[in-house]
Amino acid sequence: MGWTALSELVPLYPLYALLFLDTGLSAAEISLLFAAWSVTALLTEVPAGALADRWSRRGALVAGGVLEAAAFVVWTVAPQYTGFLAGFVIWGVAGALVSGTVEALVYDGLAEVGAEGAFARVNGAMTSAELLVQIPTAAAASVLYALGGYPLVGWASAAVCLAWAALALRFPEPPRERDGTTLVATLRCGVAEVVRVPALRLTVLAVALVGAMDAVEEYFPVLAGDRGVPTVAVPAAVLGIMLAGALGAALGDRADRLSDRALPVPLLLSGVLLGAAAAVPGPPALALVAASYALYLAVLVVAEARLQERIDSARRATVTSVAGLGTELAALLVFAAWALGGVAAVAALVLAVVPVVAAGLRRPPVS
Known part of the structure; x- marks a missing residue:
């Protein structure tokens, strides 16, 4: 740390x-x-x-x-x-x-x-x-x-x-153990593992989609300004959201103990709260955003943990980087959603990814 x-x-x-x-x-x-x-x-x-x-x-x-x-x-x-x-x-x-x-x-x-x-x-x-x-x-x-x-x-x-x-x-x-004798072989094996293994492929997709939602952070100052927060107070308002996010991330360990059925609920609530913020005038909207961000980061922590559980050690960094690449690409959806409909459109996007995240983060059955 x-x-x-x-x-x-x-x-x-x-x-x-x-x-x-x-x-x-x-x-x-x-x-x-x-x-x-x-x-x-x-x-x-x-x-x-x-x-x-x-x-x-x-x-x-x-x-x-x-x-x-x-x-x-x-x-x-x-x-x-x-x-x-x-x-x-x-x-x-x-x-x-x-x-x-x-x-x-x-x-x-x-x-x-x-x-x-x-x-x-x-x-x-x-x-x-x-x-x-x-x-x-x-x-x-x-x-x-x-x-x-x-x-x-x-x-x-x-x-x-x-x-x-x-x-x-x-x-x-x-x-x-290191697979392959060259960098290219290691790269090929890591990417091939994501492509070939359905459960891992779905988890990588889920992590990429969840991680991409963090791009909304870039718009917190804009949202604060739109809700009437004076420019001089915008940094403090954004800091409040970040502190709530820090609390949510710290509670990720508890979220990791939730059942497969319950785990998507925090992300669902995050999307609902973010959508509600679009309809609420003034600074109270930022309190909803803060709560939404806290719930979201708790799920993100769980998603990243579930991904690590599914990766072979020899290709761990490669597969995690594939998920990171997916996150960067999926973040473009967040930018497009904001451009088209602001915070309400981003909230809809969060809700849309819940089913994929629920499936991708499901723990494998105990044999």
């Missing part, structure tokens, strides 16, 4: 959009930067997972931290469009190296000591830490910017990335 918190304690996170604007980039140029970031992540997600399986999951995490630090160094020494573009490409590769690898390393580490059943609790705590650390991150960003502007923020961010990379060096990595 300490590593998770440190990996998110990057002062540039809340400021990089402002950095682009203050550098003089247009809205179109900023959109192209985000597009390059997304495309890089999509193209490298699954190969990076295969690399972690074939080479070293701990090594992949360390490389991810070093590359992210390099991205922020490029931004700091070359604060212009080409520098930002290069940094985003590097950061996209770094994110792919971490995505899927963390879950694989944690699950196998727990399995090594016979505690794999604790994964939901540990994963929920890690998700909570990611959300809670936004508070000190925002404070650090403000202080560093006041002291030294964007250059100090950039150098500090690179230092934080190197710090969490160094911390990852201390992670134990249980020995495991």
Whole structure:
């Protein structure tokens, strides 16, 4: 959990959009930067997972931290469009190296000591830490910017990335069998497992759909503004939603104990509450969104745990990365839903995925 918190304690996170604007980039140029970031992540997600399986999951995490630090160094020494573009490409590769690898390393580490059943609790705590650390991150960003502007923020961010990379060096990595003799063979085996095994394929789909719903987080500030929250108070309003989400993630372990029939209920209620928020005027709508987000994250924690239970250790990072790729693609549905109908359309999308999630997260019968 300490590593998770440190990996998110990057002062540039809340400021990089402002950095682009203050550098003089247009809205179109900023959109192209985000597009390059997304495309890089999509193209490298699954190969990076295969690399972690074939080479070293701990090594992949360390490389991810070093590359992210390099991205922020490029931004700091070359604060212009080409520098930002290069940094985003590097950061996209770094994110792919971490995505899927963390879950694989944690699950196998727990399995090594016979505690794999604790994964939901540990994963929920890690998700909570990611959300809670936004508070000190925002404070650090403000202080560093006041002291030294964007250059100090950039150098500090690179230092934080190197710090969490160094911390990852201390992670134990249980020995495991490796399928295939090449990276391509590992990649092929992992993807083929998802395609061939119906139960795993359905679980990967369920995790991708549940994970994609988290994209609604991007619209929380917009929703707060639309509900009449003054601009100066929007960060505090969004923080309230994030704190509720942290609580929900922490309760993921309890949600994991629900029966197969009961497990979809929190996600169903999340969609209902989100839909109700579309019809409620003023700040009370944000309370409904906060409750919806808490229920949603509890289910997401369970979904990620159920996926790990179904994966062979030798291909764990690869298969998890396939689910991550599916999440990125399915998130486009959330963006499209918001564009077409706002929060009500996103709520309808959440409700629509409930049957698939219920089927994909069902525990296998005890033989």
